[in-house]
Amino acid sequence: MDREELLSATPEDGGASQQKQESPLISLEKDLEFYADAIKEVSIEIMVEGISAYPIFIAHQHEVNLGEVILNKEELNTNWTIQASTLEEFVEKGIISKEKREPFLKVYKKPEDFMCVFVIVPEGANFIYYPYKKGRG
Template sequence: MESEELLGNLGQEENGVPKKEKKSPLISLEKDLTFYADSIKEVAVEIMMEGISLHPIFIAHQHEVSIGEVILNKADLNTDWTIQASTLEEFIQKGIIHPDKKEQFLKTYKKPENYMCVFVVVPQGANFVYYPYPKEK
């Protein structure tokens, strides 16, 4: 699947003029992931307990993507990032992870009880990030 399919109508240019560089969106992502952590963990546990998948994946984006289901909408929560819930199986089905790369992916996949697996989508591309859940107090 091409990034254009995931990102919808998001472009690198506006009216034929390249967009100006902004500060890294990852700063606001860390803030939002910390804020969302309890909700994301709850959904991850639900995905695993209901037998949907042993490998939940969350998509963080600021635009529209066509994978997973919205669980935390930035517009509703007054945050910078929307989070969608998906699974390894859907990533393989949509061609984001090639079936031949499944085992390689699983070797790097961290325990979903301790880390959220986040597929971060930005205009420049997308990548997997493992973000630890805050320690229980």
């Protein structure tokens, strides 16, 4: 009987911990929605000024020595700070190895339509592409 109780409790507990893990990403999506126009503006600026054809934005909740802060969570009362960087800086700092540069470029989405976001959480970091809403700007 105890064993059955444990087994039946597992899916619920698993579901609850799953939700907790997703919550930072839910807050990230809200912030990216809120930040979208500003991020797109900076992205276009990076390309127009010839700094890079591949803008990358870093989303984090701590301190990161990469790129430049463009949207500070403390100042904006949001959950995530966004920093602007480029593919070139990521390669230079070894985050993307020289060997991975070409494969990265193959999956890099049009910066006019998507923001490339390097999301840093305590468990690790990963790239996501978040679409800009159509009819903006």
